[in-house]
Amino acid sequence: MVAAYRRIAEAGFEGLRTRDVAAEAGVNIATLHYYFPTKEALIRGVVGHAMARFRTTFATGARPGEQLAAQLRGVRRLAMQEPELFVVMGELALRSGRDPAIAPIFKETIDAWRSTLRTLVHHAQSEGFVDRRLDPDTVASLVIAALNGLFMVPVAKAGSERIDRALAQLESFLGLKRSTRRS
Amino acid sequence: MVAAYRRIAEAGFEGLRTRDVAAEAGVNIATLHYYFPTKEALIRGVVGHAMARFRTTFATGARPGEQLAAQLRGVRRLAMQEPELFVVMGELALRSGRDPAIAPIFKETIDAWRSTLRTLVHHAQSEGFVDRRLDPDTVASLVIAALNGLFMVPVAKAGSERIDRALAQLESFLGLKRSTRRS
DNA sequence: TGCGCTCAATCAATCACTTGATGGAATATA
DNA sequence: TATATTCCATCAAGTGATTGATTGAGCGCA
Numbered sequence: 001m002v003a004a005y006r007r008i009a010e011a012g013f014e015g016l017r018t019r020d021v022a023a024e025a026g027v028n029i030a031t032l033h034y035y036f037p038t039k040e041a042l043i044r045g046v047v048g049h050a051m052a053r054f055r056t057t058f059a060t061g062a063r064p065g066e067q068l069a070a071q072l073r074g075v076r077r078l079a080m081q082e083p084e085l086f087v088v089m090g091e092l093a094l095r096s097g098r099d100p101a102i103a104p105i106f107k108e109t110i111d112a113w114r115s116t117l118r119t120l121v122h123h124a125q126s127e128g129f130v131d132r133r134l135d136p137d138t139v140a141s142l143v144i145a146a147l148n149g150l151f152m153v154p155v156a157k158a159g160s161e162r163i164d165r166a167l168a169q170l171e172s173f174l175g176l177k178r179s180t181r182r183s
Numbered sequence: 184m185v186a187a188y189r190r191i192a193e194a195g196f197e198g199l200r201t202r203d204v205a206a207e208a209g210v211n212i213a214t215l216h217y218y219f220p221t222k223e224a225l226i227r228g229v230v231g232h233a234m235a236r237f238r239t240t241f242a243t244g245a246r247p248g249e250q251l252a253a254q255l256r257g258v259r260r261l262a263m264q265e266p267e268l269f270v271v272m273g274e275l276a277l278r279s280g281r282d283p284a285i286a287p288i289f290k291e292t293i294d295a296w297r298s299t300l301r302t303l304v305h306h307a308q309s310e311g312f313v314d315r316r317l318d319p320d321t322v323a324s325l326v327i328a329a330l331n332g333l334f335m336v337p338v339a340k341a342g343s344e345r346i347d348r349a350l351a352q353l354e355s356f357l358g359l360k361r362s363t364r365r366s
Numbered sequence: 367t368g369c370g371c372t373c374a375a376t377c378a379a380t381c382a383c384t385t386g387a388t389g390g391a392a393t394a395t396a
Numbered sequence: 397t398a399t400a401t402t403c404c405a406t407c408a409a410g411t412g413a414t415t416g417a418t419t420g421a422g423c424g425c426a
Contacts (some may be wrong), residue, residue, distance in 0.1 A: 012277060014197035018382060028407050033383065034305060035405095087280060090336070094195060094273050097337035138348040145349055149332030153273070154280035165321040166328055173356040207421060211373050213418080222416065372423070382414105384411070391422070 005046050009084035013091055018042070040101070047102050050088045051109045058116045069176045070122040072143075072167055079151040080160075092150035114140045121174075130175050139174070144150070146170055192267035194358070195272055201225070214323070230285050233271045234292045241299045243253070251303040252359045255350055262334040263343070273335035283341050297323045304357075312354075313358050329353055 003025035008016055018039055022032040036042040057074055079086050096106040117140035124130040130139075150163050187204045194203075205215040219225040240257055262269055276341055279289040299322035307313040313322075334347050 010281070011194070012197070012281065014199075015196075017380090019380095027405095029382090030384080030408085031406055037381065037383090079251075087277070090273075090277050093336045094270070094277060097270060098193070098195065134352070135348070138345075138352045139347050142349040142352050145332030145336075146325060146331065148331045148336045149328030149330065152336055153276045153331045162321075162324050165318070166325040169317070169321045169325050199412090202414095208369095212416090213374085214372055216417065217371070220417090367426100369426080370424095373421085375419085375421105377412105377418070379417105380415070381413080382411105383413105386407105387409105388405100388407075390404090390406105392403080394399100395408085396397095396399075 002049065004042050005049050005088060006084065008046060008091055010086045013095060016043075026050075044101070046088070047092060047105055050085065050092060051105060054089060054109060055087055057111065058113060067172070068117075068124045071117065071120055072147075072171060075147050075151065076163070076167060086151045087154065090154070093148070093152060100166060112143065114144055117143055124174075124176070143173075143174075144169065185232065186307050187225050188232050188271060191229060191274055192270045196278060198225075200356065227284070229271070230275060230288055233275060234288060236265070237272060237292060238295065238308055241296060251300075251307045251357070252354060254300065254303055255330075255354060258334065259346070259350060269334045270337065273337070276331070276335060289340065293327065297327055300326055307357075307359070326353065326357075 004016070004021045007021050007024060011020075016039075018032060019029055021042065022029045025032065032042070036045060040143070057071075057078055072075045092102060092106055096103040121130060121136040121139050125132045125134070125136070130152070146166070150166060185208075187199070187208075188197070189206050190207060191199055199222075201215060202212055204225065205212045208215065215225070219228060240254075240261055262343045275285060275289055279286040297320070304317070304319040304322050305314060308315045308319070329349070333349060
């Protein structure tokens with residue numbers, strides 16, 4: 001249910017109340033329980049929705065040599081358009097550390113993401129955009145960590161231009177960008 | 184109170200119950216309320232404890248040229264020794280997005296961290312370890328994002344050797360390390 | 367005695383979830 | 397076609413359990 005998804009983005013897991021979800025969905029509490037017998041089932045629904053939404057980021061459309069850079073820009077654009085998605089993802093990431101039910105699902109999504117990035121890095125290497133001596137899997141892990149840190153942890157929100165600069169710096173490290181500005 | 188701190192690490196904010204905290208601390212509920220009149224006050228105590236604990240990371244002791252690398256290793260060591268700290272930090276980071284009471288405290292800590300890193304990058308540049316064309320503040324932001332993504336988001340926990348490689352790759356990007364292994 | 371601290375007992379509020387009933391569309395029966 | 401039956405979706409009104417917080421009586425020690 002999209003309503004629960006929105007509620008989590010607003011109030012987090014600690015503030016997730018079935019009453020509020022039902023209210024936001026415009027239905028009775030009993031109706032909500034008709035579709036989602038338990039709160040746990042509702043959360044599972046949210047997980048599925050969030051993961052599906054997040055996987056759309058992986059879809060690459062640009063030319064092979066620019067796919068990697070396009071991926072970074074795609075995540076950044078998604079973070080601007082749907083900040084709730086990253087809030088929910090962060091919430092789920094934290095919860096996956098103690099909830100064995102969603103841990104495998106979350107891990108699977110991240111693994112798929114890393115796999116995609118690994119391929120993109122490999123392609124970029126083949127075409128001379130990225131240093132061939134780098135290990136694609138390691139670079140993918142580092143990129144994921146940086147993006148997670150930038151967008152899932154709302155601390156960095158203290159200035160989107162800082163996020164832009166950090167992203168540009170990451171691209172520069174990867175060799176996708178020549179300009180390394182200063183001060 | 185350290186007990187509450189531990190409870191949050193175990194069950195997150197959503198699972199934080201004053202009763203459990205009192206039980207883990209080995210005191211009566213009323214005793215807990217004697218020291219922390221409200222749950223909010225208890226959380227403030229946890230925030231203070233976590234921040235103070237986290238700030239110890241900033242303390243640099245190595246030789247100027249190696250301070251930056253030492254900082255990265257220090258964070259990694261702390262993450263291995265006290266994983267709860269990073270769980271709590273992640274929980275606080277997420278909460279700071281919607282709780283105006285802890286948002287400024289958290290932001291202040293991160294700003295102090297970035298300031299420290301900025302200085303370290305600057306020093307490293309002065310001594311020729313890091314490319315002088317890089318913007319210290321931007322590099323600091325990227326490093327913080329990467330570390331946050333690696334340690335606060337427990338997703339990456341799928342293999343500490345992957346974390347090690349990603350960190351080594353980051354050091355390599357910064358110019359602190361020559362070896363860039365492959366596959 | 368007075369003060370810092372602790373305790374069992376209790377409260378009102380809130381939570382996830384249940385109950386029994388209702389209307390309406392689809393299907394079966396005549 | 398007309399009537400009876402079944403099933404799905406929804407609702408108002410609860411239920412018991414749990415929550416954060418309070419109370420007033422003690423305890424040990426200065």
